[in-house]
Amino acid sequence: MCDDEAAEAALSATAAVAAAVPETSPAVVISEEQILRLVREQTISRYLPNGCRKRRVVDVKGFKGNPSLYFEWVEGVSLKEWMARTNNNHGDEDNDGNNNDEIGSKHPLHQVGIDFMKERLKVAIAITKTLQEFHFGGVAYNFLTLEHIILQWTSSKDNDDEKDKNNTTNNYEEGGCVASLINLSKATICAEVTTEEATQAIRKDLNSLGLILVALFSKESDLPSDVKRRLSDDALLDVDEVVFPVPNVKSGYDEDEEERPGQVKKRGKQQKLGDGLPIYLCSLISALIGYEEMTDSSELYDNAANVLKDLEVFARKLLLLVPDIEERDRKNLTLPTAFYGRRNEVALLTRSLQSVAILGKTNIAVISGRGGVGKTTLINQIRKPLEDINGYFIQAKFNLTTPPDTVIFSALDSFIDDVASIGSERREFMELKQRINESLGSDISVIANSIPSITKLIDKNSSKITDAAGDSTIQQQEQMKCIMCKLIGAIGTRQHPIVIFLDDLQWADKTSLDVIKMITVSPDISHCFFLACYRDNDSAMAKPVETMLHEIRCQDIPVIRIPLGRLELDTTNDFISDTLSLPPHLKSVQLLANIVHHKTGGLIFYMKNFLHELCDEGLLRFTTSRRWQFDLSQITQKEISDDVVQHLMRRMERVAFNTRYLLGLRIASCLGFSFKINILQKATNMEGSNLDGFIQFAVNNGFIQHVSHDEMNWAHDNIQMAAYKSPSIKN
8 A cells, every 4th residue: 555645646636436335335334255356456456566557556445434445547448348439430431431442342351441450459469568567567367358458549759658668669650559457356466376377377368368359350240249258247257267278269069068268159150260350360369269270389379478579560561461361261372472581681782782873883792602592582682772763684594404605695685675665665765775876886786696686776777787697706706795895884874773683603604704704894884783693502613603703803893792691590480470471479480480490401492392392291281260280290300301403303293283284394494494474385285274274383382483474484493403304294
């Protein structure tokens, strides 16, 4: 109890609440049980830290001859009342169609919209944060209902002050919400009970929090009656109610089946908790209340702190995660397109690009690492900042199926063809045409055979086009190198800087490496950023590349070296979380990430392939509870091949249910790393649904991916190599 001065000051700013008996019944003598409830409320209030959001007991005094508690007044509105108001408001807005633009009318949440999700997320985070404060203070609340949660909305400035004070990361939206818990009479002080009892009390709070989230993110009319009952005061009057450490939540029961806490009973049509919600949110709720297929306690939350972190993750990634809820029955594993890790490397490349654009000086950056480490994906992160400054991206990819001396010419040919296809009347095209004509002059005829699309930049009857020369001589080869330097120099300008990406240099021959060395040191080229990558785990393949880089440095040309190793374990955990739409702070997700990281060496390509294999073998599956489930013990025992190409060959044979699809993969591998869909159609003699089925099969299994509406490429050159080398496919 506070001293007299503090109590008197508090009472002047609070409302005195007589908690024992109403004023109209002064003669009633309260029971011993009621007195114990008052004492308990006072004890819990004093035990919790001052910063904990609770209804604080100011004093214990007499009221009409009975002992009574005096509470500090809690501003706000109960969660139950607030939900009733906002559900009606959102229903009206939905009829007007104002909140559905970002999701679409066919989206499972089209009736409420993104604004609804943002608002409810604020409330969910506020409630979870307060519950975390209770648990951190050593108290299990034990009475979490819609009536006992009081919400108060804060202004943007108040919210900023609160974030600074508590060092939180909830800054995804201006303004905020705080939640207070009232009625502490059922709370448990964890230090006063056994460890098992304390754990069970915390588990009960988390179970109730899951039901609160179901109610919060659903319309009231969509809630099963038993969920409503469990969230009412009357359902929790029994303090000794048992909560199973690992609840077994089912969607429907026989009428005679006994209902257990943590389960939701709905006669007739079976209904899953979280139906219609984003998969991520459904998985989070399942980890609070349990689900039918649960086999391990690691799939449940054991503390509110991790729930809070995962709700904040959902808030930050809301627009990315919400569209996934259209996939009600995802049987195929869909890998995320996001880029993971390598922030320092991306920042270094971005700064180098800015230097090229502003100063005009040529920069060279070389990325090295094992196959599958993510070299190409890292370099592709430069595309967006390059587009922002109207730059050009030219990619030359070396491989075993394409003559290396044609790779750079083919890359320039594709670039000019793409620019010409934009429209010959556009100013950008006309300026490029003028620069190339002025720079090359009559030399255009020399290079026209190697770069056919360059003829689109001159008149068909122009005297600059002459018949091709006979056999190539050393002098002609040197002339071609000089012309290529002039051509690249004409493409790159201050208004249009260029990035030339030389991929998989370990497959380049000596002639190609000599050409690369010449163009990188040429004084005719400016506003150009050369990016190259190669595999350094094979010393014999890497040695010619290392020799070329040494010769470039000897000419006082700086070369930025970026060696890539494995991803960090935390990054692997983020990747697993996004892939499976599972909360990243869930223990089972972290255990799976640890296993995947260890078995794949932290290499992103191997991780993707490993997850596909787990899905193929049924060790990773999408359940009827609308979440991905896995068996950690079986995954731990699974072996992974060191020879990724051989492994991919076996996987192609296993997943292809149509021998024609195997032949299609073989043929596609001969078309190069990138290929046009119409060329694939002619080569495979597939049409209509047959071609669509093959493409869908290859995309779903992560073999190929769309580049544009009419072009595709292999997801990795190891996959192309596996399709090319597979004996069964050849046969």
